[in-house]
Amino acid sequence: MRGMIGEITAALGANGLILRGGFLFPHHDGAPHGVSGAPAKSVLLVGQASAAPWPHFLRWREEQPQAIANPLDNWSRQVIGAVAEKFGARAVSPSDKPYLPFQQWAVRAEGLKPSPLGILMHPQYGLWHAYRGALLFEEEIALPEPCEAIHLCDACVEKPCLKSCPIDAYSTEGFAYQPCLAHVRGANGGPCRTGGCLDRNACPYGTSYRYPAEVQAFHMAAFAGL
Incomplete structure (x- = not known):
């Protein structure tokens, strides 16, 4: 089994995942179905740290029609789907409907907790990581139970992630989605559109993994529908 995990890791790593x-x-109980339709017994989450997949995605994007919708989701499905097919698994995506509980899976798989922005805080990557999909297996894959990770937000007194947004989109009350969307689309939202969420960028943890501005601008454009 360790050999298979190593091969899966290498296959994903070829695309920065x-x-x-x-x-x-x-x-x-309640497990999603695997490749044959039987309930899955194991799940392996697939994602990224920093913007490692970005150059692989850009090369793929150059070969696609300009009007393709949700290109990053499509690229992720294609890459993870190929790995799933090779290893006899079913690939699933966070954007698949009906939605699967990816955040709950991530909490269980890595022992993480949400930051005040809702993004899971990673003890090494900070807020600069993501989950791109998962591999569902109809066999049991022995993996060690994760230890509860140090939650860096507990040690952060100043909470700059709640003080940097010009419209206070994030607060202890939650995320003000519509005001944030209107701001990013509006005349004063340029810094957010080109450099990413100011609250997210204010977090002092994992800064060496921070996405470059062009990557953050891509995600903000997708969020705003621009």
Whole structure:
């Protein structure tokens, strides 16, 4: 099994993706189906740290029609789907409908907790990581249970992530989606559109993994529908 995990890791790494932990579904109750339609027994999460997949995505994007919708989701599905096919798994995506509980899976797989922005805080990557998909297996894959990760937000007294947005989109009350969207689309939202969320960028952790401005601008444009 370790050999297969190593091969999956290498296959994903060829496109800048990494394994983000996994677990066994308890008694397989409510587990999504695997490749044959039977309930899955194991899940391996796939994601990224920093913007490592970006150059691979850009090369793929150059070969696609300009009007393709949701290109990053499509690229992720294609890459992860090829790995799934090779190893007899079913690939699923966070944007698949009906939605699967990816955030809950991530919490269980890596022992992380949400930051005040809702993004899971990673003890090494900070807020600069993402989950791009998962591999569902109809066999049990033995993985160690994750230890609860140090939650860096607990040690952060100043909470700059709640003080940098010009419209206070994030607060202890949650995320003000519509005001944020209107601001990013509006005349004063240029810094957010070109450099990314000011609150996210204010976080002092994992800064060496921060996405470059062009990557953040891509995600903000997708968020704003621009």
